Amino acid sequence: MQKQAIFQSKLLPYALVAPQLAIVLIFFYWPALQAVIQSFLLQDAFGLSSTFVWFENYIELFKDAAYFEAIVRTFFFSFAIAVSSLSFALLLAVMADKPLRGSMLYRTLLIWPYAVAPPVVGVLWIFMLHPSLGVLSRYLRNMGIDWNPLLNGDQAAALIILAAAWKQISYNFLFFLAGLQAIPKSVFEAAAIDGARPMRRFWTVTFPLLSPTIFFLLVVNIVYAFFDTFGIIDTMTRGGPGTSTVTLVYKVYSDGLLGGNLGSSAAQSVILMVMVIVLTGIQFRFVERKVTY
Amino acid sequence: MVEEEGFRRYVAHAILWIGIAIVAFPVYIAIVASTQDNALIANGQMSLLPGGHFFEVYYQTIFVGTSGSTREPVGNMMLNSLVMALAIAIGKIAISIISAYAIVYFRFPFRMPIFWIIFITLMLPVEVRIYPTYKIVADLHMLDSYAGLALPLIASATATLLFRQFFMTVPDELLEASRIDGAGPLRFFWDTLLPLSRTNMAALFVILFILGWNQYLWPLLITTRDDMQTIQVGIRKMITTTDALTEWPIVMATAVLAMLPPVFVVVAMQKLFVRGLVETEK
Numbered sequence: 001m002q003k004q005a006i007f008q009s010k011l012l013p014y015a016l017v018a019p020q021l022a023i024v025l026i027f028f029y030w031p032a033l034q035a036v037i038q039s040f041l042l043q044d045a046f047g048l049s050s051t052f053v054w055f056e057n058y059i060e061l062f063k064d065a066a067y068f069e070a071i072v073r074t075f076f077f078s079f080a081i082a083v084s085s086l087s088f089a090l091l092l093a094v095m096a097d098k099p100l101r102g103s104m105l106y107r108t109l110l111i112w113p114y115a116v117a118p119p120v121v122g123v124l125w126i127f128m129l130h131p132s133l134g135v136l137s138r139y140l141r142n143m144g145i146d147w148n149p150l151l152n153g154d155q156a157a158a159l160i161i162l163a164a165a166w167k168q169i170s171y172n173f174l175f176f177l178a179g180l181q182a183i184p185k186s187v188f189e190a191a192a193i194d195g196a197r198p199m200r201r202f203w204t205v206t207f208p209l210l211s212p213t214i215f216f217l218l219v220v221n222i223v224y225a226f227f228d229t230f231g232i233i234d235t236m237t238r239g240g241p242g243t244s245t246v247t248l249v250y251k252v253y254s255d256g257l258l259g260g261n262l263g264s265s266a267a268q269s270v271i272l273m274v275m276v277i278v279l280t281g282i283q284f285r286f287v288e289r290k291v292t293y
Numbered sequence: 294m295v296e297e298e299g300f301r302r303y304v305a306h307a308i309l310w311i312g313i314a315i316v317a318f319p320v321y322i323a324i325v326a327s328t329q330d331n332a333l334i335a336n337g338q339m340s341l342l343p344g345g346h347f348f349e350v351y352y353q354t355i356f357v358g359t360s361g362s363t364r365e366p367v368g369n370m371m372l373n374s375l376v377m378a379l380a381i382a383i384g385k386i387a388i389s390i391i392s393a394y395a396i397v398y399f400r401f402p403f404r405m406p407i408f409w410i411i412f413i414t415l416m417l418p419v420e421v422r423i424y425p426t427y428k429i430v431a432d433l434h435m436l437d438s439y440a441g442l443a444l445p446l447i448a449s450a451t452a453t454l455l456f457r458q459f460f461m462t463v464p465d466e467l468l469e470a471s472r473i474d475g476a477g478p479l480r481f482f483w484d485t486l487l488p489l490s491r492t493n494m495a496a497l498f499v500i501l502f503i504l505g506w507n508q509y510l511w512p513l514l515i516t517t518r519d520d521m522q523t524i525q526v527g528i529r530k531m532i533t534t535t536d537a538l539t540e541w542p543i544v545m546a547t548a549v550l551a552m553l554p555p556v557f558v559v560v561a562m563q564k565l566f567v568r569g570l571v572e573t574e575k
Contacts, residue, residue, distance in 0.1 A: 005465035006398050007478040016395035017407055020388040020453065027445040028414050031425035038425070092312045095305040108560060109313045114570075115555035116320075117507035119525045120548050123532065124319040127326065127545065133337040135322060169316060174567060198301070220574065227420050231509040235529045249420050253510065256424045265424060272421040280415070 032273070038266035050263075057267040066243060067251070067268075074247040077161060078225035082218055085165035089172030090214075094202065096173075097180040107177065114170040118231025125163035126236045149237070153244025156237045160245055163236065164229045171224075172217055179213035180206070219283045223276065248272055320552065327351070327546035334541045346542065354546040359531050367547050370524040373439075375554070377512070377523060378505035380443035382498050389452035390490065394482055396453075397460040398468075408457075415450040419511055427514050437521045442512055446505065451573050452497055459493050460486070496569035499562050503555040524551045 039057050041050040061067045096106050116124075128136045131148040140147040149155040183206065191201045230249050233239060239246040239254060246254070252272065256265040322341075326334060329344035355368040395401075396408050419426060426445050435441030463486065471481045512523045522530070528551060531544045559566050 003397055003461070003465065005468040006400055007481075009399060009478060010401075012478060013395040013399035013401045013404070016399075017392040017411075020392040020411060021407060023388065023444060023448045024411055024414055024450075026429065027426060027448040028417070028422070029410075031422040031429055032417065034425035034428070035422050088312070092309060095308045095312075098302070098305050100302065100305055100309075106309050106313070108563060110309075110316060111563070111567075112556045112559050113316055115503050115507075115559045116552050117509060117525050117555070119509050119529055120551050121319075123528055123544060123548050124323050126532075127541065128319055128322055133334055133339065133541070135339055135341065138337065166316070166319070169312075171570070174570065178571065216574075227418050230420065231525070234509070234513075235532065249510075252420070252423065262424075269421050269423070269425075273417055276417055276421060 035266045035269045035273070038262055039270045040263075041266075042263050043261075053263070057261075057263040058271075061264060061267055061271070066246075069243070070246050070248050070251045073157075073245075074226060074249075077157070077164070077229065077247060078222045080161045081164045081168065081225045081229070082221035084161065085168040085221060086172050086214070086217060088165070089169045090176050090210075092169070093173050093176035093180055094206070096177055107174075110173050111170045113167055114174075116167060118164075118167065118228050119235045121163050121167045122232040122235030125159060125166070125232075129159055151241055153241050156241060156245050160229065160233055160236060163232050164225060167228075167232075168221060168224055172221070175213055175217055176210070179210050183209050216283065219279055223279055226272075226275070248275075320549075323545045323548050327354075327542050327549055329542055331540055331542050350542045350546050351550075354543050354550065359540045359543050365519045365522060365527060367524060367527065367550055369520060370522050370527040370547075371550060371554075373442075373521060374506055374523040374525065374551075376439050377442045377508065378502050380439060381446050381505035381508075382501035384443060384447045385449070385452050385501055386494055386497055388447065389450075390456050390487075390494070391482075393453050393456035393460060394486065397457055398478065411450045411453050413450070414448060415454065419445055423510065423514065430515055436515050437518045441515050442508075442521075442523075443505075446508060446511060452501070455493065455497060455572055456490065459490060463489060492565075492568075493572075495562075496565045496572060498569075499558055499565045500569035500573050503558060503566075506555050 040052055040054060042053040042056065043050045092110060096103055096110070100106070126134075126149075128134050129140075129147070129149060131137055131150055137147050146152075147155065149159045187205055187209070188201060191205045196204065226247070227249055229247060230253065233245050233247065233250050234253075237245045239250050248268065249272065252265060252268045255261065255268065325341060325343050326339060327350055328347040329339060330346060333339060333344075354366075355371075356366050358364050358366045392411065396404060430436060430441045430445065433441075435444070467485055468481060471485050476484065507525065508523070509525045513526050513529070516522050516526060524547065528544065528547045531539065531547060533539050
């Protein structure tokens with residue numbers, strides 16, 4: 001698709017794209033290229049010289065049990081966050097899609113957590129479920145649960161999944177609601193005339209018609225769980241106890257922060273890049289394209 | 294219309310209110326905690342009703358800061374966050390709208406390669422190239438500066454793609470008409486295209502402002518000076534590893550203050566927000 005009516009000018013278009021091109025080249029392509037180059041190099045202990053080592057950094061990474069655990073953990077977190085947040089949001093959206101009085105108010109009251117920053121989400125949830133002073137921890141302890149997410153890795157992981165899913169409810173809710181409202185009401189009427197009960201109507205009519213939205217949200221939620229959980233993890237557990245809440249992004253951050261192995265840190269970045277590109281590719285391939293060429 | 298029976302309708306209302314309660318509870322607790330005495334909270338004796346320390350806690354938070362971990366007034370942190378968020382939102386819209394204009398309304402050598410160079414940036418968030426970017430910003434002496442905070446986060450294609458798509462839908466007749474009026478490319482852009490793009494710009498601004506205000510990892514890395522901290526970074530530093538020293542009412546007041554601007558934007562500009570969200574898919 002191209003415009004027919006255009007302007008003629010030799011220099012002006014270059015001047016117009018120059019600012020964005022400059023920023024993208026300096027702050028995007030240059031660092032990305034650096035990461036790729038760095039991932040093939042091995043630096044000596046003093047950082048004075050480096051040698052080209054082909055894929056050694058990558059091979060070392062995949063031999064490293066801690067890295068493998070981080071991959072599994074990240075995928076598990078993504079899956080748990082996506083499923084819990086999506087199902088809760090879908091339930092709310094189906095309810096809000098009904099012709100109810102005050103449905104606009106419901107929408108307003110459900111969408112605002114989108115605006116809460118991940119580190120703040122972390123602070124809110126660790127405060128509620130803090131082992132010694134959290135208001136909810138009292139009840140957990142009264143129920144006989146030995147609740148201490150600062151010492152128990154599984155509980156820490158559960159807490160992070162809970163907090164991350166909480167934040168994402170509003171986003172999922174909005175897109176589900178839009179998806180539901182796009183389904184023509186006549187479809188439901190036809191199913192109702194055929195005698196399908198509401199539950200059956202949901203599973204045989206609504207759910208299949210909503211599947212593009214579900215798929216789109218699944219990809220978005222996985223990307224969210226990969227990257228935006230960093231702030232939540234960093235304020236709640238800082239990857240601990242031990243390494244039980246270290247995700248791939250957190251590992252890039254903490255390995256690099258210790259200043260140790262630059263090559264390994266770069267290789268981790270490159271692997272993450274490939275993962276995001278694959279996810280984005282899936283999204284563009286299967287989800288209805290927003291961009292037309 | 295499929296009729297809902299009365300009972301089902303009550304169930305729907307009930308489920309929605311339970312959902313709202315779950316969503317709101319953590320924030321309610323934060324607001325309550327920000328009005329109470331630290332000793333009470335530290336003992337695990339926090340009340341679920343607001344206390345009487347609202348003014349003193351917020352005064353100390355905004356103008357003084359914590360007495361232990363970070364002495365930086367949160368008011369200053371909010372100012373830093375505001376400058377960064379505005380720089381990201383305005384900067385991104387400004388550079389994107391002109392480059393989209395060039396790509397749609399001009400034919401020039403390397404037009405498509407340039408478009409693709411910009412387009413590919415859509416795929417990679419700053420998190421995956423964090424240390425190399427840090428090194429470049431350090432080499433450019435932009436650590437602890439607003440430029441260093443904002444510029445790397447401006448390098449992305451979302452806004453360019455949106456404007457490109459919008460420009461494609463603008464009827465060609467408008468350009469013909471303004472050409473008959475003797476307008477050149479800049480006049481057409483300024484007098485015709487910009488006014489038409491107003492709603493798109495506003496929707497995009499709302500989303501970019503929220504995303505900018507909520508940035509965390511990047512500001513965490515490149516700000517070392519306390520007076521350059523954003524509020525998101527500041528709040529983490531207030532939680533000390535030795536729990537006994539954490540001043541929880543101040544931490545919670547900071548959390549409330551950190552939520553206030555973006556939540557206000559979402560609620561007050563809901564239409565633009567929803568539109569921006571659906572368009573950018575962020």
